Amino acid sequence: MKYVFLLCVVCLCACSSNNKAIKVKGSDTEVNLAVDLAENFYKVNDDFSVAISGGGSGLGIASLLNGQVDIANSSRPLNAEEDSLFKTRGIQIKTVIFAEDATAFIVSKRFPLDSIDVPSLRKILTGEYKTWKPITGKSTPVNIYGRQSNSGTHSFVSKKLKIQFSRDAKEMNGNAQIMEAIKMDDSGIGYVGAGYILHGVEDQSVKVLKITEKQGQPAISPMDKKAIQEKRYYFQRPLYQFIPLKSWNKVSAFIDFEKGPKGRKIITDSGYYIIAQ
Known part of the structure; x- marks a missing residue:
């Protein structure tokens, strides 16, 4: 079902206005959760379309550097080389920690x-x-x-x-x-x-x-x-979303949905965690 949704969303992107078409790429850890969030976001914001694909955190960040996506999902922070590339290219980004895995x-x-x-x-x-x-x-x-x-x-x-x-x-x-x-x-x-x-x-x-x-x-x-x-499990980590400032106004409604009651319920129901930072 989720893969059908992904295909439909990509098609919707083709006919949506650019300021309502959100492209997300990156972490395979986050991809199922991202699809669940996008499906439910679309139910209350049907003028938006959200195209989601995985491929790994590194691919999502590289796509963000190349201006191909609006959100890079990542299960790790930026490394030194990536951080340097963003600065060199003059790309300012916002970092959202929306869940923990x-x-x-x-x-x-x-x-x-x-x-x-x-x-x-x-x-x-x-x-x-x-x-x-x-x-x-x-x-x-x-x-x-x-x-x-x-x-x-x-x-x-x-x-x-x-x-x-x-x-x-x-x-x-x-x-x-x-x-x-x-x-x-x-x-x-x-x-x-x-x-x-x-x-x-x-x-x-x-x-x-x-x-x-x-x-x-x-x-x-x-x-x-x-x-x-209680942060007692040895292998737990935050999940990140990196967003260029130029895309912030476009994606802010989606981010607000993630942080709202419905989004938080989807996150916890999907087996992820919300921990006060």
């Missing part, structure tokens, strides 16, 4: 453990551990399913763990592809947005691992709303 690490339903500690996860993702034996006692090879380097989630996990991913890590196109790979691979581990997985976790043959920051500490699930609100 947790990154979930997933394995097959048949995986023998329900949790993993951060030091072990670091050794798995860097390739230091080639098999699961140090963690599960079984000498099955580790298969890592991640994202390309332009993904905000890839960048977030790398920076949070202070690692470079193993060269053997498989680079997937998005959350759905990672989910499908993990369903079929008892030796696989991957990461997706918790908000994404909450849309259909009961229908997926995957297990969401609880995370322990250090051995002996409590294991916390990315689905634990109380822990997220």
Whole structure:
């Protein structure tokens, strides 16, 4: 249904006036949520059209730099190079933090453990551990399913763990592809947005691992709303929208909708979080 909506919105953009046609591109973590928000925004603002596509945070920011979109959705802040490019090109932007997400690490339903500690996860993702034996006692090879380097989630996990991913890590196109790979691979581990997985976790043959920051500490699930609100989950992060000042008047109605009661309800109902900044 959402993909039908995306196609329809793009068509609507073609015939809408430029000051009512909003183009959004970027984070795959945010794309389903963005579509839900746009669908409901359109119900009360049918003179607008909102075209949404994913492709990763880096692609959204690059599109913003090239003047191709009005909003870049990103699951990470701007890096130093991007910030410099915006300044060099004289593009002033506003930054909106409209939600918070947790990154979930997933394995097959048949995986023998329900949790993993951060030091072990670091050794798995860097390739230091080639098999699961140090963690599960079984000498099955580790298969890592991640994202390309332009993904905000890839960048977030790398920076949070202070690692470079193993060269053997498989680079997937998005959350759905990672989910499908993990369903079929008892030796696989991957990461997706918790908000994404909450849309259909009961229908997926995957297990969401609880995370322990250090051995002996409590294991916390990315689905634990109380822990997220208290900022106790190790892999949680804000979700950004970068907007050039020249587009602000056009998109302000959409941003106001996101921040209003209906938008906030959609955000929380979709498995994301609103945390006071």
